[in-house]
Amino acid sequence: MAVTQVKRIAISDSPIPWLLPLVCLLVVFTIYPLIYNVWLSFHEFVPKKRTLKFVGMANWVQLWNDTRFWSALGVTFLYFFIALVFEIILGMAIAMLLDAELPGFGMLRATLSMTLVIPPAIAGMMFLLMEDPQFGVLPYLLNTMGLLDKSTPILATSSLALAGVLVAEIWQWTPFMVLIFMAGLRSLPAEPYEAAMIDGASSFQMFRRLTLPMMSKVIAVAVLLRGIDLFRVFDYVFVMTSGGPGTATYTVSLYAWQQTFSFLKWGYGATLSLVSLVMVMIMANIFIKVFKVRW
Amino acid sequence: MHQSTGIRTLRTIGGWLVVAAFFFPIYFWTSVAFRNSKDIFNWPPKFFVFEPTVKNFEQVFGVSLGFGAAEAVTPGGGNFYMAPRLWDSIVVASMSTVLAIIVATLAAYSLSRMNFRGRHEFVNWVLSTRMMPPVAVAIPMFFIFKQFSLLDTYLGVILIHGLMNLPLAVLLLKSFFDDIPSEIDESALLDGASRWTIFRRIVLPMAKGGIAATAVLCFIFSWTEFLFVLTLTQTNLKTVPVVSSTFVTSIGTAWGNMAALGAASIVPAFIVILLVQRHLVRGLTMGSLKQ
Numbered sequence: 258m259a260v261t262q263v264k265r266i267a268i269s270d271s272p273i274p275w276l277l278p279l280v281c282l283l284v285v286f287t288i289y290p291l292i293y294n295v296w297l298s299f300h301e302f303v304p305k306k307r308t309l310k311f312v313g314m315a316n317w318v319q320l321w322n323d324t325r326f327w328s329a330l331g332v333t334f335l336y337f338f339i340a341l342v343f344e345i346i347l348g349m350a351i352a353m354l355l356d357a358e359l360p361g362f363g364m365l366r367a368t369l370s371m372t373l374v375i376p377p378a379i380a381g382m383m384f385l386l387m388e389d390p391q392f393g394v395l396p397y398l399l400n401t402m403g404l405l406d407k408s409t410p411i412l413a414t415s416s417l418a419l420a421g422v423l424v425a426e427i428w429q430w431t432p433f434m435v436l437i438f439m440a441g442l443r444s445l446p447a448e449p450y451e452a453a454m455i456d457g458a459s460s461f462q463m464f465r466r467l468t469l470p471m472m473s474k475v476i477a478v479a480v481l482l483r484g485i486d487l488f489r490v491f492d493y494v495f496v497m498t499s500g501g502p503g504t505a506t507y508t509v510s511l512y513a514w515q516q517t518f519s520f521l522k523w524g525y526g527a528t529l530s531l532v533s534l535v536m537v538m539i540m541a542n543i544f545i546k547v548f549k550v551r552w
Numbered sequence: 553m554h555q556s557t558g559i560r561t562l563r564t565i566g567g568w569l570v571v572a573a574f575f576f577p578i579y580f581w582t583s584v585a586f587r588n589s590k591d592i593f594n595w596p597p598k599f600f601v602f603e604p605t606v607k608n609f610e611q612v613f614g615v616s617l618g619f620g621a622a623e624a625v626t627p628g629g630g631n632f633y634m635a636p637r638l639w640d641s642i643v644v645a646s647m648s649t650v651l652a653i654i655v656a657t658l659a660a661y662s663l664s665r666m667n668f669r670g671r672h673e674f675v676n677w678v679l680s681t682r683m684m685p686p687v688a689v690a691i692p693m694f695f696i697f698k699q700f701s702l703l704d705t706y707l708g709v710i711l712i713h714g715l716m717n718l719p720l721a722v723l724l725l726k727s728f729f730d731d732i733p734s735e736i737d738e739s740a741l742l743d744g745a746s747r748w749t750i751f752r753r754i755v756l757p758m759a760k761g762g763i764a765a766t767a768v769l770c771f772i773f774s775w776t777e778f779l780f781v782l783t784l785t786q787t788n789l790k791t792v793p794v795v796s797s798t799f800v801t802s803i804g805t806a807w808g809n810m811a812a813l814g815a816a817s818i819v820p821a822f823i824v825i826l827l828v829q830r831h832l833v834r835g836l837t838m839g840s841l842k843q
Contacts, residue, residue: 270666270747272662272663272666272668272671275658275659275661275662275666276658276659276662276663276674278654278655278658278659279655279656279658279659279678279718279722282655282714282715282718283677283678283681283715283718285715286681286684286689286712286715286716286718287681287684287689289692289696290684290688290689290691290692290693291688293692293695293696294688294691294692297691297692297695351570354563354566354567354570355567355570355571357560357563357567359560359563359564359567360564361564361567361568362564362567365567365568365571367825367829368571368574368575369571369574369575370825370829370832371575371578371818371821371822371825372574372578373832373836374772374775374776374820374821374824374825375578375776375817375818375821376775376776376777376778376792376793376796376817377776377778377793378776378778378793378794378796378797379792379793379796379813379814379817379818380577382796382797382799382800382810382814383577383580383581383814384577385800386581386584386807386810386811387577387580391593391595392592392593392594392595392597393597394580394597394599397595397596397597428574428577431574432574433836436832436833436836437833437836437837437841439833440833440841441841475841478837478840478841479837482836482837482838485682485683488685489685489686489687491686491687491778491779492778492779492793495778495782495797496796496797496800510685510686510687510779513687513688513691514687514690514691514779514783517691517694518694518783523691523695526691527691527692530685530687530688530691531688533685533687533688534683534684534685534688537683537684537685538680538683541680541683542680545676550840551840552675552676552679552723552726552838552839552840
């Protein structure tokens with residue numbers, strides 16, 4: 258009796274049975290796709306014979322010489338940086354504005370966070386309608402303000418298309434930053450501010466010397482989580498522009514997807530997605546190390 | 553900090569204006585769902601005044617609300633009644649949530665309570681799986697699903713959505729379990745209770761609220777997911793976001809019907825905000841920030 262008792266505790270105290278289901282599923286979801294992608298990147302689909310053929314380094318050589326890939330990478334980085342800068346600055350400004358107990362502010366904060374649970378594909382369609390050159394709200398407003406000629410189709414003009422997509426992105430995800438920054442602002446201690454007030458510091462000095470440094474961990478987490486999502490942007494470009502006009506909004510994810518499923522270049526698509534994966538991993542891990550983000 | 557009445561007034565006005573600007577697209581979209589095409593395609597665009605109609609909803613959902621006959625919209629020639637598609641979304645999102653929660657509560661409990669070598673590295677590994685670009689998973693999954701006849705099946709999409717939500721669920725639940733003092737576990741262990749009994753009888757009931765919040769977030773991430781469903785299904789099932797993209801056809805876009813679908817898909821958004829507002833930040837940051 259006593260022996261089984263001891264044995265039961267010993268067995269149940271091992272983390273293995275608790276973690277096993279998770280490990281099995283994650284291996285299927287991460288390790289397997291990784292290995293499969295590597296394997297696929299050395300092969301190419303032959304549509305006529307409906308088989309895969311070993312092509313050695315051909316996909317990797319093609320990648321190196323593919324101007325379309327380099328342009329997609331450029332677009333991805335541009336999208337990444339512009340969205341991140343806007344979302345951080347706007348998010349911080351709005352968080353500081355709304356971080357007050359004024360009439361109705363609780364409801365305002367709840368309303369703002371609604372954008373986060375709308376499917377991005379549907380938000381993209383929503384902005385597609387609002388940016389339509391014939392009857393859209395956005396061209397109308399820009400036209401009235403004299404910023405843009407009415408007849409300019411935003412999403413079909415190469416210099417404006419990325420901005421047109423970014424409007425949807427920034428609209429949907431700035432509230433994410435607002436919520437996180439607001440949670441950070443709530444947790445700041447009051448004493449340093451009181452001391453600074455007595456010393457006669459200006460509000461800008463307090464923001465620069467107190468708020469920003471104390472918020473650095475919160476900002477790092479927000480940048481990390483949003484950055485991971487930004488680098489693999491797919492939904493908005495797929496529904497709003499399909500990468501066009503030309504290559505103006507082609508991102509790496511979209512390019513990889515199209516190569517695989519539209520052009521049946523399975524091997525090349527896998528190569529592209531692998532490159533995207535490796536880049537996210539490297540950037541995120543450097544970021545985690547540098548900013549000491551911990552879970 | 554003390555602020556003068558002037559600043560408070562300015563701040564109130566500023567706050568309302570900013571949120572109104574962010575809310576406008578949601579309002580506009582919903583209003584389009586209630587418009588006739590002449591009010592949708594009008595220039596200058598009509599912001600607030602239009603002739604309301606429920607025709608778009610009747611067409612999309614294939615039901616008559618008593619304001620005229622219901623006809624199915626047929627972009628691309630297919631039957632487009634939406635009710636089955638909403639059902640697809642609900643089945644996929646709820647079943648994948650169940651899967652993620654069962655696997656994640658077990659793992660999160662041991663990560664929160666048991667000290668073993670490599671625990672920190674393990675947590676980092678779980679987090680790193682969240683960094684996989686969906687396209688890097690979707691491509692190999694397409695081929696393995698093809699091999700096991702999982703393409704275009706509920707089981708396939710449920711599995712992939714469950715897997716997709718695992719890192720979030722594990723890290724979030726771990727942070728909720730960490731909040732429950734481990735002294736409770738230890739005294740129960742001394743009394744001879746097994747880990748399993750403690751988990752079932754003590755920790756799970758105490759973490760109910762956190763588990764519910766995690767479940768709601770998993771549900772919404774599955775509800776909004778696009779790329780996997782687009783890639784791994786054909787005709788048997790389609791979730792709402794994927795259907796929305798098929799409304800753009802070579803013969804034009806059925807904007808009114810699209811908007812009706814969009815408006816219907818925003819309903820879960822309202823519910824979620826009501827249910828998990830308190831836990832939303834924690835969920836979105838996977839528990840790395842506690843509120």
